[in-house]
Amino acid sequence: MKIKILAFGIIADITGKSEWIIENIQATDELKKHLEILYPRLKSMKYAIAVNLAITSGNFELTDGATVALMPPFSGG
Amino acid sequence: MSEKKIKKVFIEGAISPLFIADAIAKHSTKKDIGAHSIFLGQVRNDVINNKEVKAIDYTAYNEMAEEKFHEIRETAFEKYSLTCMHIYHSLGRVNSGEISLFVFTSSKHRKDAMEACTYIVNRIKEEAPVWGKEIFEDESYIWKQNTP
Numbered sequence: 001m002k003i004k005i006l007a008f009g010i011i012a013d014i015t016g017k018s019e020w021i022i023e024n025i026q027a028t029d030e031l032k033k034h035l036e037i038l039y040p041r042l043k044s045m046k047y048a049i050a051v052n053l054a055i056t057s058g059n060f061e062l063t064d065g066a067t068v069a070l071m072p073p074f075s076g077g
Numbered sequence: 078m079s080e081k082k083i084k085k086v087f088i089e090g091a092i093s094p095l096f097i098a099d100a101i102a103k104h105s106t107k108k109d110i111g112a113h114s115i116f117l118g119q120v121r122n123d124v125i126n127n128k129e130v131k132a133i134d135y136t137a138y139n140e141m142a143e144e145k146f147h148e149i150r151e152t153a154f155e156k157y158s159l160t161c162m163h164i165y166h167s168l169g170r171v172n173s174g175e176i177s178l179f180v181f182t183s184s185k186h187r188k189d190a191m192e193a194c195t196y197i198v199n200r201i202k203e204e205a206p207v208w209g210k211e212i213f214e215d216e217s218y219i220w221k222q223n224t225p
Contacts, residue, residue, distance in 0.1 A: 008138055009208035010220045050206075053141045069138055069206075075221040076135065076142075076166060076207025077118045077178045077198065 003031070003062055006069040014041045015070075029059040031068065047072045086146045087137065087168045091175035092117075100163060100181055110160050112187035114194035118178030120171050128213040132172045133221060138206040142166075149200045157193040159184050164197065166207065177209075 003022050012018040015035070025031045028049050036042045049056050050069040062068065088096075097117070104110055123130045146164055153162060160183045167177040180197050184190040201207075202223050209221035 006138065008136065008206065009210075013220075050138070050141060053144060069141065071138065071206055072208065072220070073222065074203070074206055075209045075223045076137070076205045077202045077223065 001064045004067045006067060008069065009072040011042070011045065011047055011070045011072050014039050025062060027059050027061050028056055028068070031062070045072065084150070086143065086164050086166050087139065088165050089169050091167060091171045091177065092165055092179045094176070097176070097179055104183060107160060107183070109185060110183045111185050112190040113181065113183045114190035116178070116180040116194050116198045117176050119176055120173045122173040123211070125211070125219065128215070128217070130173055130211045131214050132170050132212045133177065133209040134170045134212055135168050135177065135207055135209050137168060137208070141206045145205050149197055149204070153193050153197050156196065157184065157189040159189055159193055162193070166201070166205070
């Protein structure tokens with residue numbers, strides 16, 4: 001199972017990349033844990049997770065081919 | 078989501094005053110309009126830790142932002158009696174003193190145009206997946222935070 005990850009703003013600075021593929025992650029909580037091990041700075045970050053363009057809340061199940069966006073607080077305008 | 082065409086919101090770089098003037102001029106043929114309301118967001122030269130912001134570099138989750146702008150537009154049309162509405166937001170680098178957001182609403186009477194304009198700007202600030210990086214004179218930067 002493949003998931004496409006997109007990182008924006010300060011999150012992309014922390015991860016050092018803005019787009020990559022990961023495998024064998026089933027849900028957003030598992031993804032967060034996985035990322036926080038790789039990038040400990042994320043633990044103290046506030047960010048929203050969108051799956052296939054919709055912002056999720058709680059632990060959201062991922063399906064093969066999903067696009068998951070890691071979004072820090074917005075600062076447009 | 079409605080089947081109306083998604084209008085292009087993002088503009089590369091600053092929004093020029095000439096573009097804004099031209100947008101106003103284009104409405105002279107729409108003679109049922111009695112009021113326009115315009116919001117212009119300008120990049121401010123904040124001083125943070127003794128360094129002055131000289132530009133903001135905007136990035137967005139384009140696909141999601143375009144959908145969000147579309148939804149905001151549709152909701153504003155439902156909520157207010159508007160003749161027309163235009164939203165433009167910069168992407169990439171915009172220097173301090175330049176315009177990065179242009180919201181333009183028109184209606185028969187002023188109340189709808191003015192209230193819709195405020196409504197749209199507030200929703201963009203809160204809900205559009207856009208990020209601004211504040212760049213200082215020495216090219217160092219911090220990520221912008223919107224004030225509520």
